[in-house]
Amino acid sequence: MPKKLALDWDDDELRIVAAQCNGSSVKVTEAEVIAIGGGNLVDILRNALTRHGLEKVDGLVALGRSKAELRDLQLPPVPDDELPDMVRFQGTRSFASAGENAIIDYLITNRSDRGVEMIAAAIAPAKLESIRQICSDVNLTISRMTLRPFDAAALYLTRAKDVSAQGDTVLIDLLASDAEIVVARGKQVVFVRTVKLPSSPESRPTVLAGELRRSLVAAGSTGTPAKVILWGRESVHHAEVEKIAEATGSEVSTLDPFSLVEVVPSASGNLPLHSGRLAPLIGLLVADQSAPERLIDFLNPRKRIEIPPNHAKTALLIGAPIAAMLLLGYLVYKQLGSLDAQIASLKSEVAGLEPQVKTARVSIDRTEKVDLYLDGDVNWLTEMKRLAEVMPPSDQLILKAVNGSVDQRKGGGRLTLSGAVTDPAIIEQFEAAMRDGAHEVVGDGTSEQRTEDAYRWTFSETVSVSAESVRNARYEGLAPKDETSMEASNETVNTETEVTAPVADAVAEQAPSEDAPSDEVPVEAEKSAEELQAEPQAEPVPVPEPSTPTEEAPTPEAVTETQV
Numbered sequence: 001m002p003k004k005l006a007l008d009w010d011d012d013e014l015r016i017v018a019a020q021c022n023g024s025s026v027k028v029t030e031a032e033v034i035a036i037g038g039g040n041l042v043d044i045l046r047n048a049l050t051r052h053g054l055e056k057v058d059g060l061v062a063l064g065r066s067k068a069e070l071r072d073l074q075l076p077p078v079p080d081d082e083l084p085d086m087v088r089f090q091g092t093r094s095f096a097s098a099g100e101n102a103i104i105d106y107l108i109t110n111r112s113d114r115g116v117e118m119i120a121a122a123i124a125p126a127k128l129e130s131i132r133q134i135c136s137d138v139n140l141t142i143s144r145m146t147l148r149p150f151d152a153a154a155l156y157l158t159r160a161k162d163v164s165a166q167g168d169t170v171l172i173d174l175l176a177s178d179a180e181i182v183v184a185r186g187k188q189v190v191f192v193r194t195v196k197l198p199s200s201p202e203s204r205p206t207v208l209a210g211e212l213r214r215s216l217v218a219a220g221s222t223g224t225p226a227k228v229i230l231w232g233r234e235s236v237h238h239a240e241v242e243k244i245a246e247a248t249g250s251e252v253s254t255l256d257p258f259s260l261v262e263v264v265p266s267a268s269g270n271l272p273l274h275s276g277r278l279a280p281l282i283g284l285l286v287a288d289q290s291a292p293e294r295l296i297d298f299l300n301p302r303k304r305i306e307i308p309p310n311h312a313k314t315a316l317l318i319g320a321p322i323a324a325m326l327l328l329g330y331l332v333y334k335q336l337g338s339l340d341a342q343i344a345s346l347k348s349e350v351a352g353l354e355p356q357v358k359t360a361r362v363s364i365d366r367t368e369k370v371d372l373y374l375d376g377d378v379n380w381l382t383e384m385k386r387l388a389e390v391m392p393p394s395d396q397l398i399l400k401a402v403n404g405s406v407d408q409r410k411g412g413g414r415l416t417l418s419g420a421v422t423d424p425a426i427i428e429q430f431e432a433a434m435r436d437g438a439h440e441v442v443g444d445g446t447s448e449q450r451t452e453d454a455y456r457w458t459f460s461e462t463v464s465v466s467a468e469s470v471r472n473a474r475y476e477g478l479a480p481k482d483e484t485s486m487e488a489s490n491e492t493v494n495t496e497t498e499v500t501a502p503v504a505d506a507v508a509e510q511a512p513s514e515d516a517p518s519d520e521v522p523v524e525a526e527k528s529a530e531e532l533q534a535e536p537q538a539e540p541v542p543v544p545e546p547s548t549p550t551e552e553a554p555t556p557e558a559v560t561e562t563q564v
Helices: 041-052 080-094 125-137 148-159 204-218 238-248 275-290 311-374 380-390 424-434 467-478 483-510 529-534 556-563
Strands: 003-009 013-022 025-035 058-063 069-075 103-111 116-123 141-147 168-174 178-185 188-196 227-231 251-255 397-406 413-421 439-448 457-465
Touching: 003 041, 003 275, 013 041, 013 275, 025 041, 025 275, 041 125, 058 125, 058 148, 058 275, 069 080, 080 103, 080 116, 103 188, 116 125, 116 188, 125 141, 141 148, 141 275, 148 168, 148 178, 148 188, 148 275, 168 204, 168 238, 168 275, 178 204, 188 204, 204 238, 227 238, 227 275, 238 251, 311 467, 380 397, 380 413, 380 424, 380 457, 413 424, 424 439, 424 457
Parallel strands: 003 058, 058 141, 168 227, 227 251
Antiparallel strands: 003 013, 013 025, 069 116, 103 116, 168 178, 178 188, 397 413, 413 457, 439 457
8 A cells, every 4th residue: 555644843843644545544654743842844854754764655744723824704605616716716805914826725614505604724825835845855745735623623523433413522632832622513624723822731721721612602602512522642631631521511532543543563552642643644644535625735725626628519519609690691681682672761751751850840949939938927826726725724824915926038937925924833834835846935934023913923935836837737738638538528418418308308298289279470481682672661669668567476486386
């Protein structure tokens, strides 16, 4: 099986783990924690590789949390292939020190209908290049460069048998001077934090317990975590286990990372005392091939999935529009002949209508001039009627003067009202009643008169009638009746005909018959003009004076009955 080397370092120590890897199978062959103590890192690393015979193996580098910048991002629900571009666009605005050229990778923590939540990490290219240079100085080829906390979490979430799908699990990795705290919710990492620990061994458990409580609050945990796990051995971290259990009230246990993988017999007796510090390196070796999606890798950041080109589909996509364009061109060419004839016909029609258009424009201009003149013809009777309708009663308001004037240039008119009221509030009511879309009311204020009269408050109001309303009223009067009013008129005529028909029948019944004697004078035949001139003119008959009635006049009731 091929051998791989995982290493990381900080200011205090260098940590290396070598293993034979084949898919998900990992067999540890070398593991060592080397104190740096102010020495040259390159020399110490070169000596360690030479001592273990690891000069030509593939290298995996784990970086501490402090070497990268982390942010919690929330993006809209988009497909996975669009996430890398959106993360890079959002990351360039969210990360403070990484810059536009930063290398960004991310790990999805939650996905729902509302969006995608993730932890994004960024590192500056200069810092990444410095780590590459250290590995290049010892002739070590690097294939991955990841973050330590996510490596340790990948080891637990993929190899531990007691991983709970519910509740929060806290993983703590105690280093020489730091502690890396990872909160996993279900089977996803949701929070990562690195805290500085005091140098005194006695105060480290208390400080660690307090930092753990703050980390749970920052991660949004609402209750006690389901379990707290310290990477390492029980004999080494007994004090920390007791303090954390007392502070959180949850189950606290230790977990040796070497118990989750196979260790060759030659290396099992030489494992370091603080084995928990190597948990990220073992997790990096395990997830390198079996679960790379759980890592944040700056050498292989997530990118848009490149789809291999489909030449047949490309040819179809290119050929179909070309064929459609050719067909469209043929149809357009075929239609051009008929369109040219239609254009010529329309041009001739337009040419014939031009004299009418010119005449119409002259008429429109004249009409507009007449309208401008008539806009000043305000119907003052209508305005006075409206004023009488909206005015408060006389026991509240009286008018002393009403003046009307028109604007001959702009149209419309102005009605100036002067009067007195018993209460200033009546003026506001009067103004509101007079004001509408066609009338604008402006008051000059009120003044109180020193008098015993009830109308002690005088006012002056100016009611402006817009020219537009005058024109609209004029055109409404000129407009013909609509079909509804015409139908109503026809129904009225029909109704009158139906009502008067019985009366006509009654009159016909009371008319004298042909046999009955009549007092009417028969009408003579028509005479010629000469005969009419020859006939002597009749003398006017004097009308006798009405004589005094000898009989009693009928009463109104009798007359009414007779008429009926």
